Amino acid sequence: MGKIEQKSETVAIAKKIVAGNRYALAKLITSIENETEIGYAVLEEIYCSTGKAHIIGITGAPGTGKSTLVNHLARVFRNPDSGTSRSVAIVAVDPSSPFTGGAILGDRVRMRDLMGDPGVFIRSMATRGSLGGIAATTSNVLLALDAAGYDLILVETVGAGQAEVDIARLAHTTIVVEAPGLGDEIQAIKAGILEIADLLVVNKADKPGVEITERALKSSLQIGYEKENKHNLEFIAQGIERSDITLKQQNLETWVPLIFKTVATRGQGIDELIKGIEAHFKYLNVKNELIQKEEIRLKSEIEILLREKLFTNFQQTIVKKKYHQILSKVLARKLTPWRAAEQLIDGVEK
Ligand SMILES: Nc1nc2c(ncn2[C@@H]2O[C@H](COP(=O)(O)OP(=O)(O)OP(=O)(O)O)[C@@H](O)[C@H]2O)c(=O)[nH]1
Ligand SMILES: [Mg+2]
Numbered sequence: 001m002g003k004i005e006q007k008s009e010t011v012a013i014a015k016k017i018v019a020g021n022r023y024a025l026a027k028l029i030t031s032i033e034n035e036t037e038i039g040y041a042v043l044e045e046i047y048c049s050t051g052k053a054h055i056i057g058i059t060g061a062p063g064t065g066k067s068t069l070v071n072h073l074a075r076v077f078r079n080p081d082s083g084t085s086r087s088v089a090i091v092a093v094d095p096s097s098p099f100t101g102g103a104i105l106g107d108r109v110r111m112r113d114l115m116g117d118p119g120v121f122i123r124s125m126a127t128r129g130s131l132g133g134i135a136a137t138t139s140n141v142l143l144a145l146d147a148a149g150y151d152l153i154l155v156e157t158v159g160a161g162q163a164e165v166d167i168a169r170l171a172h173t174t175i176v177v178e179a180p181g182l183g184d185e186i187q188a189i190k191a192g193i194l195e196i197a198d199l200l201v202v203n204k205a206d207k208p209g210v211e212i213t214e215r216a217l218k219s220s221l222q223i224g225y226e227k228e229n230k231h232n233l234e235f236i237a238q239g240i241e242r243s244d245i246t247l248k249q250q251n252l253e254t255w256v257p258l259i260f261k262t263v264a265t266r267g268q269g270i271d272e273l274i275k276g277i278e279a280h281f282k283y284l285n286v287k288n289e290l291i292q293k294e295e296i297r298l299k300s301e302i303e304i305l306l307r308e309k310l311f312t313n314f315q316q317t318i319v320k321k322k323y324h325q326i327l328s329k330v331l332a333r334k335l336t337p338w339r340a341a342e343q344l345i346d347g348v349e350k
Contacts, residue, residue, distance in 0.1 A: 010038065014045035017148050022121060025148050029123060032140045043140055046147035051294075053089075053146040054281055057171030059157045059196075064179040065203040066156050067092070068264035073277075074114055076270055077152055086151035087119040093138055093157045093167055121150060135166035139301065142170060168196045169297060172290060173280045175199045175273075178217065180209035194220060197257045199276050205261040205269065217259055255283055314344075322347055 016024035031039030056073075058066050074088045114120045125138065138155070145153050157167045168174045176197035181204075194200075200221075202213050258276050262269035284290040326343055329335040335343075 006038075006041070010041040010045055013038075013042050014147075017042065017046055017144065018049050020149050022118075025121065025144060026123070028144050029141050032144060033125065033137055035137075039140075043143060047143065050143050050146040053142075053150055053153045054173070055142060055146075055153045055155065055171045056277060057155045057157065057168045057174040058177060059168050059174065060177035060201075061179075062158050064177045065262075065264040066158070066177050069175075069177060069201065069203060069262065069270075069273075070154050070156050071114065072264055072267045072270045073154060073274065074120060075267075076274055078114075078117060078119055085119070087121075087149065089121040089145040089148070089150035089153045090114075090123070091138070091141060091145070091153065091155045092122075092124040093134065093155065121145065121148070135170070136301075136304075138167050139170050165196060172284060172293060173198050173277055175201055175277075177201045177203050178213055179204040180207050180213040194257075198255060198280050199273070200257050200259045201262055201273065202259065203262045203264050206263045206266075210261065214259060214261065221257060221259075255280065255289075318344060318347060 013024055013028065017028055028039065028042055032043070058070055060066055070090055074090060077086050077088050079085065115122060123141070125134070125141065142153060142155070155167065155171060174196050176194065176199075178200065180202065194217075200217055202210055202217065204210075258279075260269055260273045260276060262273060264270075284293070323344065326335065326340050330337055330340045
C-alpha cells in the first residue's frame with residue numbers, strides 16, 4: 001500500500017471511530033493490543049477527539065465482587081429513569097492471571113443483558129506482553145474508547161501489584177473494592193493501594209465481618225489523613241451514613257476517600273456509590289484537579305517514551321567494539337560504572 005492510500009485508510013477508520021462505529025472500535029482495540037502500525041496511525045488521528053470521558057477505575061483483590069459491581073453501575077448509568085442516561089464502556093484487565101478466559105466467560109454471562117444495549121461497549125483486554133506494557137496498552141485503549149464518545153469508561157483490574165496501581169493511575173476516579181473475611185483489608189493497605197483510592201467499597205455487606213473490614217479501613221484512613229485538618233477526620237468518622245456528600249466534600253481542602261457498603265449481587269448501595277462517584281468528579285473539576293492529574297500522568301507517559309527512545313538511539317549509535325572495551329575496563333576494576341556511562345555518552349555525542 002502506498003503512503004497516500006495508507007493515510008486515507010487511517011483517516012477513514014478514525015472517522016468511523018469518532019462516529020461511534022462499534023465494529024471499527026473493536027478492530028482498533030485489537031490493533032492497539034497487537035501494537036500494529038495502523039493502530040498507532042489511527043491513534044494519532046483520533047487523539048484530538050479524546051479527553052472527554054470520565055474514567056473510573058475499579059480495583060481490588062480477586063473475587064471481591066468488582067465485576068458484579070461494574071455491571072450494576074453500568075445499569076444505573078444507563079437507566080433512562082434517572083434522567084441522564086450516559087453511554088458506558090467497560091474494560092476488564094487481568095494482568096496477573098493467565099486463566100482470564102474463564103473469568104471473562106463468567107462476566108459475559110452476567111453482563112448479557114448489558115451487551116444488547118448500543119450505549120454499552122464491553123471489552124476484556126488480552127494480556128500478552130510485559131506487565132509494564134499492559135498499562136501502556138490500556139492507556140491507548142482508553143484513548144480509543146474516549147474518542148468513540150463513551151461518557152463513562154469503567155476499568156476493572158484485579159489485584160494490588162504495581163501493574164494494577166499503574167493502570168489505576170489512568171483513572172480520574174479510583175474505586176478500591178474490599179470484601180469481609182479474607183483479611184483483604186490488610187493486603188490492600190500493605191500494597192499501598194489505599195493511597196490511590198478515591199472511594200472505598202466494602203462489598204458483600206451481607207456477609208459476617210463487614211464491621212471489622214469497615215473499621216480497619218476507617219482507621220488506616222485516619223492514620224493516612226492525620227496531617228489533614230480536624231474536619232477531614234470528622235468526615236471519615238461520619239463516613240458511610242452521609243447523604244449530603246456533594247456539598248460537604250467540596251468544602252474540603254483535600255479529597256478524603258469515602259467508604260461505602262454494598263451488596264453488589266442485589267444492587268444494594270449502588271445509588272449511594274454513584275453519588276460518591278459524581279461528587280468526586282465534581283470535586284476534581286471544581287478544584288481544577290482533573291487537569292493537574294492529566295498533566296502529571298501525561299508527563300510521566302512522555303518521559304517513559306523518551307527514556308525508551310533515547311536508549312534505543314544510544315544502542316543504535318554506539319560502536320559495539322567500544323562498548324565492549326569500556327565494559328571490560330569496568331570488569332577489570334580500571335574504570336568505575338559512572339565514569340563508563342559518561343564515556344559512553346561522550347562516545348555517542350562525538
Ligand atoms: N454474598 C455476596 N456475594 C457477592 C456479592 N458481590 C459479588 N458476589 C459474588 O462473589 C463472586 C465474585 O464476584 P465477581 O463480581 O466475579 O468478583 P470479581 O472481583 O470481579 O472477581 P475477579 O474478577 O475474578 O477478581 C460471585 O460469585 C458473585 O456472585 C455480594 O455483595 N454478596
Ligand atoms: Mg471480575
